[in-house]
Amino acid sequence: MGPKRELKFALESFWDGKSSADDLLKAASDLRSSIWKQMKNAGIKYIPSNTFFFYDQVLDTTAMLGAVPASYLLLSKPAKGVDTTFNLLSLLDISSQSTSK
Incomplete structure (x- = not known):
């Protein structure tokens, strides 16, 4: 969901019709990238699968x-x-x- 629940808010905004599917996908992509960078910086060599969920x-x-x-x-x-x-x-x-x- 992100350290500040970014994905939760992006998903709710999409469900409420206040943002587009592209906005939701961008928020998700940015969050995944950030999490993968954190894992890499922590020394994790292999990123585990199924570490990201929309809901x-x-x-x-x-x-x-x-x-x-x-x-x-x-x-x-x-x-x-x-x-x-x-x-x-x-x-x-x-x-x-x-x-x-």
């Missing part, structure tokens, strides 16, 4: 691993402009889901 590191990691269960998706809300009767589970590729318990 929720647990959600990002879960999505990256393909471990989003149907019950987490049922709790989500449709994006603005999407019909509220939209079936959220239609976003899942059921054929790739394990049926074993």
Whole structure:
């Protein structure tokens, strides 16, 4: 999020329509660069992966691993402009889901 929560404020500004996606991406890029420079200056030779998240590191990691269960998706809300009767589970590729318990 940054030492002064820069990414949080940039993300909220984007969500509120006060800034553009480009503004958010620039803030994120600047923050990533700053963090990588801090790691380098601290003597870290290899930058670990998955050190940057826009909002929720647990959600990002879960999505990256393909471990989003149907019950987490049922709790989500449709994006603005999407019909509220939209079936959220239609976003899942059921054929790739394990049926074993």
